[in-house]
Amino acid sequence: MITRPDDEETPLLQQPIARTPLPWDQFWIILFLQFPDSLVFQTLAPFTPQLIRDIGVTNGDESQVGHYVGILQSSYYTAQALTILHWSRLSDHIGRKPLILTALFAIAVSMFSFGLSKTYVGLVISRVFCGAFNGSNSIVKSMVMDITDTTNLPKAYGYMPLPWMLGAIVGPLIGGSLSRPADRSPEIFGRSEFLKTYPYLFPCAVPATLASVAWLVTFFRFRESVSTKVPLWELIKGLFSQQSDAQLPIPPNNTLASSGEANSEEVPLKPLPLRASLTPKVLTVTASYVTMAVFYMAFNSILPLFYATPIELGGLSLDPPRIGAILAVSGIAHGAFQLLFYARLHDRFGAGAIHTAGVSSGIPIVVLFPVINVLARVYGMCLTVWLCVAAQHVLTTSLMMCNPCLVLFIRAAAPNRASLGATNGIIQMVAAGARIIAPASATSVFSYSIQEGHDAWLVYYFLMVVVFLAVSTSLLLPRNPSLWEHRQ
DSSP, X not given: OOOOTTGXXXXXXXXXXXXXXXXXXXXXXXXXXXXXXXXXXXXXXXXXXXXXXXXXXXXXXXXXXXXXXHHHHHHHHHHHHHXXXXXXXXHHHHOSHHHHHHHHHHHHHHHHHHHHOOXXXXXHHHHHHHHHHOOHHHHHHHXXXXXXXXXXXXXXXXXXXXXXXXXXXXXXXXXXHHSSHHHHOHHHHTTOHHHHHSTTHHHHHHHHHHXXXXXXXXXXXXXXXXXXXXXXXXXXXXXXXXXXXGGSOOOSSOOOOOTTOTTSOOOOOOOOOHHHHOOHHHHHHHHHHHHHHHHHHHHHHHHHHHHHSOGGGTSOOOOHHHHHHHHHHHHHHHHHHHHHHHHHHHHHHOHHHHHHHHHHTHHHHHHHHHHHHHHHHHHOSOHHHHHHXXXXXXXXXXXXXXXXXXXXXXXXXXXXXXXXXHHHHHHHHHHHHHHHHHHHHHHHHHHHHTSTTSOTTHHHHHHHHHHHHHHHHHTTSOSOTHHHHHHX
């Protein structure tokens, strides 16, 4: 029997904890600046398979579409994996704000470039540029941890899905309805030779413009959230003079906030060297985060492909507008559920139980893929098929709540608050490496499985293995992240 490594140190007396209000004057900006990033992924998803077909890189071979879509998605995470740790560690020294501004600029430039690309190489370069300079995935998490404590962090992460929910609503609709505007609305755009030449620029321009607006808001309204700032020039001089992290200026009073530390002595801390940050707790969270991220990315990569693939080849034969509508409705439901219920569920069951339940929901999620296709083959697109599609998205709601749970564990595992950026960077770097493999391998296995003479369910065997790995690593976490903080 597998037990969690926690109960022997559970406090006997649970004292009422006064909850700190959320700092909304800064928190709303963090929510807003995530919106462009969420919009990018959701906008590209509905039309990317059709874009690959239009470019002609597959030479008309439908089974190769998923392969090239996977490579395109993985190119972003390859670049991000090589740079995100450096951006995250740098944010511990020079602050979060300069690097968030860099990330928003990269999003704007790369999306305009993506819409103007006429070759597959151009598409890959655009995504690589965005991944290399967009460290927001890690830095935003550090920013939320900077401005919250253990009493209000779960509540903050109840709101964190809002920009992603809006992106999931608006993005698929933008990508599905604004792509190829001259063909979809010839009475309005039919005379525009520019939109005929660049049929996917219109949807790409929307997140690019929003990223520019978010850049201005962040520049003028956001206050730096770390007190460990070192002038960039001094940091560069220190690197060239081979100074170690121990020789960098020590920031004042920068300790991890917790419910019991209000009366504790404040000790000056500084960002730790990278090796010192690789504690057993950090490695445990990393294992859980990576396995969950691999499954989540593989599932999200296969889902639009499954919808777009002909029924006779193992999919549902849906067009981009309908795919976009399904993903939009799903995004609304997932975000609303987390916003309304995550904090309550966390208080009732704890982050560890919610995370384990979330990754375990991957088992029925995977099983439903072949079930839906078999029903569609036998009965056509009947009500039962649509009910199974809805059931799959309902189960995904539980999977979506794994991310805020793991953020609480990341914060608890950090050696000190001055090293939050490095801790996030380590985990996000490894997760980004896993995301390189997940989309390309999942979509390639999907393309291989639908070819004649191959096992059509091979991709689902692959997903099931990943699910069981995620469940196994989730059992290594304690039920409550505060148990780790009490032990520090």
